[in-house]
Amino acid sequence: MNWPVVPSRLLQRSKLPRIRGHSSLVRSRRFLSLPMLIVALLILTGCSATLLRPHAISVSELSREKDVIHFMITIEDSTQEQDFFRWSQDHILENNFQFENPDHEGIPLYELHYHFRKRGNRFRSQRIAYLMWRRSETSPHQFDHKLTYIGSGMPLLRNWRSW
Amino acid sequence: MVSRIADTPAAGTVSRALQTFLVTILLLGQCGCGLLYKHRVETAVGTLWTNGNLQLARKYQEDLRWMKEGLQQVLPKNSEGIGSTSILLVQNDDDHIIHEDQIRTAGWYNHTFSLIQFTPTPPVEKLLLQNQPDPKEHCTLLHELAHHFTSDDQRIRSTWWLAEAIACSLEISYLDPKGQFQVPPLHPMQYQIARSALSDLGRANFTQLARQIISENWHGFYRDDGDLARRYAISWALFWTLQGQQQGTLEQRLDAVLKLEDGQIIEQIPAVIQAITPSLQTQLQQHLEQDHHRRWVIDQALGGYRIHGQRLLEAIDLELASADPEGQAWAWSSATRLILRPRSRLNRVTRNDWLQRIEQQLVSGSLEVKLAICTDFPDYRMAQNLYPRLIDLLESSDGNLRSAAATALSRVSSHPTIINPHFWKFAPESKRAVEVSDWRSWQQNR
Secondary structure, eight states: OOOOOOOHHHHHHOOSOOOOSSOHHHHTHHHHHHHHHHHHHHHHHHHHHHTOOOOEEEEEEEEEETTEEEEEEEESSOOOHHHHHHHHHHHHHHTTTTTOOSSSTTSOOOEEEEEEEEEOGGGOEEEEEEEEEEEOSSSTTSEEEEEEEESSOOOOOSOOOOO | OEEOOOOOOOOHHHHHHHHHHHHHHHHIIIIIHHHHOSEEEEOSSSEEEESSOHHHHHHHHHHHHHHHHHHHHHOHHHHTTOOOOEEEEOOOSOTTEEETTOOOOOEEEETTTTEEEEOOOOHHHHHHHTTSSOOOTTHHHHHHHHHHHHTTSHHHHTOHHHHHHHHHHHHTOEEOTTSOEEOOSSOHHHHHHHHHHHHHHHHHHHHHHHHHHHHOOHHHHHOOSSOHHHHHHHHHHHHHHHHHTSOSSHHHHHHHHHTSOHHHHHHTHHHHHHHTOSOHHHHHHTTTTOGGGHHHHHHHHHTSSSOOHHHHHHHHHHHHHHOOHHHHHHHHHHHHHHHTSSSOOOOHHHHHHHHHHHHHHHHHSOHHHHHHHHHTOOSOSOOGGGHHHHHHHTTOSOHHHHHHHHHHHHHHOSSOOOOOHHHHHHSOHHHHHHHHHHHHHHHHHO
C-alpha cells in the first residue's frame, strides 16, 4: 500500500506552533502513549479481522466440462457466510479466470463452482457452503455471483443451464 | 397463514388506547402504503404495493386476474360480495443467499385489514427447484388469496385448521393449457408430510395429534414448535378425506364439511388414516384417466423416487395421440424424462422401443419437440444410442437447439464440451465446427 507523502515544502509552510523544550504536552506524552498503543493495536487487529478469509487447508479441482470448473475447498473451521464470497472472489481474481482457462486454452470459462468443506474428525469432512459464479452476459469479462448456499444439503449438481 | 388481532380486555383505558391504535393503523392502511412503498400496481383483487422489482409486480398483476377468476369459479357463493384486498409484495435485497436451516414465512393474510403480505420465491430457490414439476411460484400467493375468498364465512374464519386446509387445497390450483382453472385432486407435498407423520407417530399418536389439531385455538395452531408443517398437512388430510366423502361441486362439498360437528370429524380420523396409507404414486395413478388432470398427474409422478413407468407411458401415449404442437412437445419431453431415469419399473423391450421413438423425433420431429427433448434431457448415462443424433443437432441451423443439444450431451456423456449457450448460439461456424469435430472423433473412438 502506498502511504500519502506530505511534500516537504508544505511542511515548511506549516503555521502550526512548534513544540519546544518540555512542554506540558510532551510531559503527558508517556501517559498518552499507552492508550494510543492500545488504540493502534485495536485498529490493527480490527482491520486484520475484517480482512480475514477462510483458511483453506486444501483446494482441489474437478473439471468435467471445458468451460466449467468445480473447486473443493477444505477449511479448518466454520466462518462467516460473506467470507466464502470473498474467498471465491479473490480466487477468481488471483487466478485471472475472467481471461484464462487453465485447462483449455482459448476457451473462456463459463461457470465456477466452489464447494466448501469443513475438516472434521477422523478425516471426515462436512459440506458447509456452495457458491456458483457465472460469466456475466452484460459484461463478458466479469463473473456474476449467482448464489451462495449455506448448509450441507446442496446436491453436487453437474451444471445448471438456465434461471 | 392467517393472522388476527388478539382479544382485548374490557378495561376502558386499554380499550381507548387500542381504538386509537386501530384508527392509526387504519389511517396508515388507507394512505400509509403510499408512503412506505415505491410502486403501486392495481390488480384484479386490489392494490399491490412493492419496493422491489416493478416488472415482477406486473407479472403478478396478470396472475392475480386468473387466480381471482378461478377462485370465483370454484367458490361462487363465497366470492359473492368479496371486497378488495391490499397485497404487500416483499422482496429481499439479498436474494442470492440461501440458508439451509432458514425458515421464513412466505405469506400471511389479515382479515381485519384485508391485507396480504407475500414474499415471492427468490430466484436462487427457483434455480434449485427447477427440476421439480411445480416450482411453487404461485402457491403462496394463491394460498393467501384463498384465505381472502373464504374469510367472510365465520365458520371457516374461526376454525384455524379448516381455514388452512382449504387454502392448502386451493394453493396448487393452476391454469391448464386451455386456460381453464384446475384444482388438482390432491396436494402431493401435504400428502407426503401427512403420510410421513402417520409412519413416524403410529396410528394412536397420529389420532391424538389430529384430535388436538381440530380443537386448537389460534396460538395453539400457529405456535412455532417445529410441528407446524405437520399440523398444516394433517389439517389438509382431514379436509381432503372429509370432502372426498361428499358429493357435488367443491363449494357444495365444502359446505357439507362445514356442517359437521367436531365429534363427527373426530370419528372420521380412522378414515383419514386409511386414505393416506397408499403411496403417493398409487394415489396419483387413480387420476390418470381424467383428461383435465392427466398432464399434472404425470408431472407430479415423474418427480417421485420410484414410479410406475408403464402406466405413465400409456398416459403419455394418450396425450401424444390428441395433443396440439405444444402438447406434443410436452409429451415427448415427459417421455424422455421417464425413459432416461432409474427406478421406473420398465422392461427392456418397452424402454428400447421408446428410445427408438425418441431418437426418431430427434431426427424428424418438429423444432419444438427437438428443443423440448434436449432441454429436459436428464442426467442419465444409459442413453448412448442417442449420442449420434444429439451430435447431429450441434450443427442445427437453430442456435437454441444447438445450445440445448450441447447441454443434453454434457449431461449424458463423460466427454467434456463447451456448455456456454452464448458459444453455441453466436460463435462463428468455424469455431463451432472444431467442437463438433471433437465430438465426432470421440464418438468414432468410443
